[in-house]
Amino acid sequence: MRWLLLSPTPLEAPFLQGEPFAFLGRRGLRGEGFLYLETGIGKVNAALTLAAWASRHPVERALLFGLAGAYPGSGLGVGEAVLVGEEVEADLGLRGGLEPLGFPALVLQGKPFYNRFPLDPGLTGELAQALGLKVAVGLTRDLVSESPEEAEALARRWGAQVESMEGAAFARACLALGVRGAELRAISNPAGVRDKGAWRVREAVEALEEAVKGILKE
């Protein structure tokens, strides 16, 4: 069964080889055992790329992979790869979430989803076991945390360990479209730290390469 692989930027996928094509003005690759799409940064780009592709092609399982910030106290080290088992969309509704407004973001078989969206538990568990990776809670906002204090408050409020700009949108789109979705992140920086001296993009991309190649072998 072929994977649909997605990453926000080409920076996160330099190791993928395949026949290039364009989709929604961005890069795609047809490779051995996978089809890859670059989504662009942020929630809208992630959801619209997956939904537009899935509206024209059958997608059984999809993997979003990319860089992420680690929250203080997460126990995750820079350069470490993790799977995300649940995503929080933390900039939807009030600061306390969407539930107080009374409008769910998604309803599936009568179950309302407000700000928390699971990735596929079976797929995530299989990959975590096969690759020996931890499973974390991800928090997603279109705005990146700009200070350690902001990052710590978000982590505490929502019980999250990693921060990205796309995860919850991908998880929600997978649920809505009936796609089995998994999310892989490698820690490039401590969340809330904007000083690029503390970022380790190369190490994080190497961790992504090892994990993605492992997933494609599964």
Ligand SMILES: O=C(O)c1cccc(C(=O)CC[C@H]2O[C@@H](n3cnc4c(=O)[nH]cnc43)[C@H](O)[C@@H]2O)c1
């Ligand atoms: O400015 C740079 O030199 C630079 C180099 C590499 C990457 C960046 C990014 O801004 C990456 C954004 C991208 O990665 C995810 N990401 C990574 N760290 C965080 C974070 O602390 N908080 C939220 N998102 C993060 C994000 O999902 C984007 O797709 C800049």
